[in-house]
Amino acid sequence: MSDDFDGDWLQLREQFDSRARSVPLALLLAEALPVRPRILDLGAGTGALFRWLAPYIGRTQIWTLVDADARLLERAFNDIGEAAEQVGWIVTLPKRQVMLIHTPVGVWRVEAQLADLAEAPGNLKLDQADAVVSTALCDLVSRPWVSRMAATLRVPFYAALNVNGHEGFYPPHADDRLIARGFRQDQRRDKGFGGRALGPDAPREMARAFRAEGFRVVTAPSPWHIPAATPNMAEALADGHADAAGKSLPPVLRARIEAWRRARQLQAARGALVARVGHADLLALPPSVAKTALTIN
Template structure:
């Protein structure tokens, strides 16, 4: 069973995700899709990727939101409906876990599938898909998981916001390296996908796996930039780093990590804590589709 995520955390990070994702890759994906694309969203959570990517696709489309957590799926439908109603679009619910968003460019159909993604791609209806997409997922999965996906797919694969290891909190702190070491160990533990998580190795390994299958792969940086003016996000990031580090470092080092946590929380409260978290977005197009440049700087 793969790990779950807190809906409030997903809500807090959504605007940072939206600003970070590489728009050129979204546009390249949209251009590669048919007139009425069918899209499978892996680890969809609260539907944030749908809310961001659907407007770039900009036409009638059908999405299947796949997640193991029914509560997140319910929240996704509620937040999609709220977002649609805020801009004056109609929403219909023809049956449970099916929604129609009535937009000026055509209806967007949203369906839900509750599934453990550790079993992917076997649990996915790939024969019905024109693309498989994800956000903040592929640094959690294992090498065998990516290899299976690359072998199974004959359609575009879009993976946004995969950590690349380039991150830091500002101002510097004497315990930064210690916390970072523990956090990295936690990133690489088994997250429920049949082996150690890729962590910062995800962008490079995914690119190699899909290129080996003949896909044209485009990557682009998509870093989070968290300003001191958003203390809730800075404190949440620091708290998550401290929690992860404490699980992976020897017990005698716990006092240093906890002091780092307290110092970072105080800096956030005073509007002095900022952070950068490096990510890479990836778009893999199958051999029959037009190729794009390999890297966008």
């Protein structure tokens, strides 16, 4: 896997991720899990999905955080431990890369696994998992990757915050379409998962792949709403779009891209830049589980 992710960016986006994810879909997953579930978190980063989802599962659980970046996994343990202690829970570290969080609803065990997700699922211990989960991962992967995962899994697959192509910055700018075109091209380049990335096609392609294997698939919208009152996030989002467009579009357009960036940076600094990024959450339930799971409203 070639793309790297900055821990500070993951921290910046965490509050927006938390607000965007579908709670009904998370509760549907929780109901589909056994009493003491074992959860494999792919591309876990700093552990943000664990911090959000574990309380909805609400009972004793075992998580394995999988990532290709050892620094992010180390930060995940630090951030998870600090968050637990802030609410008064006891945290113990019985051995290296294992954390126990003693909560009122049971002990939450967190482990770490360093792995290249481009090789998944072959390098994962899927027979030891009751669910495979992820956040903002599956729009980076390729169609063959998703097909392999769907063909291999016999447990629920939950993928949150997959981009769907519905996004925009406000107020409008004359070069918004130019930036969007370059950004979309960058979304679809090979991100190291053995083929072109799914990008905004991820929700549709995942649903197709898992349904073909007999899974019941449920989706829910999970858009980011970036208000003008959060200038750091708005500016970071605009910078990311400009960087991606600069990589994808011809050099002759560089001046227009940078002019768009400067305009958006100025708007963000003035508290006048608003953005929306469309996402979709997806839950795929295998036939044995789908028969007993509730229908999402």
